[in-house]
Amino acid sequence: MNPVNTKPYQLPPDAVWLITGCSSGIGRAVATLIAEQHPSHRLVATARDVSSLSYLPDNNPNILKLPLDVASPDSINSAFTAAISHFNHTLDIVVNNAGYSLSGDTESATEEETHREIETLFFGTARVATRSIEVMRQSPDKRGGIIFNISSLAGQVGLPGHAYYHAGKFAVEGWSESVAREVHPDWNINICIIEPSGVKTSFEGHSKAHMKPHPAYQSPDMPARKLEAYVQMGIKAGAAAGMLEPGEVAEAIYSVASKEEKVPLRLPLGPTAWKMIKAKLEAQLRELEEVKGVSAMGREL
Template sequence: MSKTWFITGTSSGIGRALTQRLLDHGDRVAATLRTVSALDDLAARFGDRLWTAALDVTDTAEVRHVVGRAFAALGRIDVVVNNAGYGLFGAAEEVTDEQIERQFDTNVVGSIQVIRASLPHLRAQGGGRIMQVSSEGGQIAYPNFSLYHASKFAIEGFIESVAQEVAPFGIDFTIVGPGPTKTNFGAGLVSPPPMAIYDDTPVGEMRRAIASGAFPLPGDVDKMADVMIASAERRPAPFRLVLGADSYKRVHHALTQRLAALEAQKDIASSTDTDT
């Protein structure tokens, strides 16, 4: 059965692959991106099944306007995909205040506002699905990505809560956690001038691995898009969707370690309750 999707950040990467594969499957897509002409080839092929609008998710008023236009133009939207985002690549003390604000305005506040703008429409139509494209980096962390990880941990925490708030209205959430993938994500990294003091630290090792191509990128963006599309048919909705074998291993290892550390503190935790 065909569906109608609203997707942010569709000019490249997962957003572009998802848009194209959905159109190939016969679905309708409301695709938003900063430069609409980047989808001219798809518009020529698929006509009115592709609805496009320019959108910078850091502009909250424009987010509300574009989301409202999309629902008005297309009627029911079955799946909203928050995909727009980028990575800030640098040690915590290297990045500027402005870079930190931009990272959170895009990856956190922008995603939150797309969700907030969509909720009244989804409630009115009796439900729907929201997919948040996060990252394995919302569950684990690499050096030199501290602010990027902070943004992904933050948006996942928001969704953990809002999913409970709107479940009674038939609105489901899926957090998508892709690992390193062969897209142009690396080209979009924002990097401050490096400090030499970090050259012989894990930060420097990560920089050299990225620059040399030694950091593996095993993810296949088209296969990831196909899994996301298939997940939209699943009931109940999978709350988390980890993509990539290595990502599964890293997330599993991190969660296992976290659980072991928590269990080791059980007696300490209990000792801090009031005596009754």
């Protein structure tokens, strides 16, 4: 199996960052971090509505604000064309952040809701990452780069009531791992899957969609209703204080990009994500051992 992210990465002092979904949350936090704390770096901040980027200055030559809708191939191509033209065909760091959650009873999901979710979470991420690889491998000085695909704890652990959100994030994870093994090591293009647990963002607003409730799933003893009750109890008890701040995620992303070490393929963020992913993997190993005899199909393992 081809190794991934084989060489230590060195962040250029004038690195060009392209970030999707900068209107709020993680995208906004990363954009703010670069603009305010690393002025020698150059920033391409994108959002579906450019007016949502008013928190960034208009008169800074190192900051370019562009409209970008990851569900539109034409929008992506236009944004990339403008970005690489503005910054001399250079792109070093991409934070592939745009997306929204879709939750509810899966039997109630409409074709339109499910297709829109996967279109944004998976195909949008794949389009931006693919275009980024093309630019990075053709950069004038061949300096490579990092593509941070923002997944989630939901890309590793499936919970009731979020089937299509999990499907999109699981797809991002599998796609990212495959492509990370596909690029040539000499290109020095690194892919890092970011897996945060709960983040204090405006996700509950325009970035969180709900499917229509299904009457067959409304009993309090249904798994999704139990999970919802547990989450609400935690919020009322103040457990939400353990959620990550968007700025913490931004700092972690910058740390990975700048520490001059090999880039991890996966990076869980937050104690909850680390512990739940570890528990899930340990359970999978136990289950794998339990089916060993059947899996061997009479052959030696």
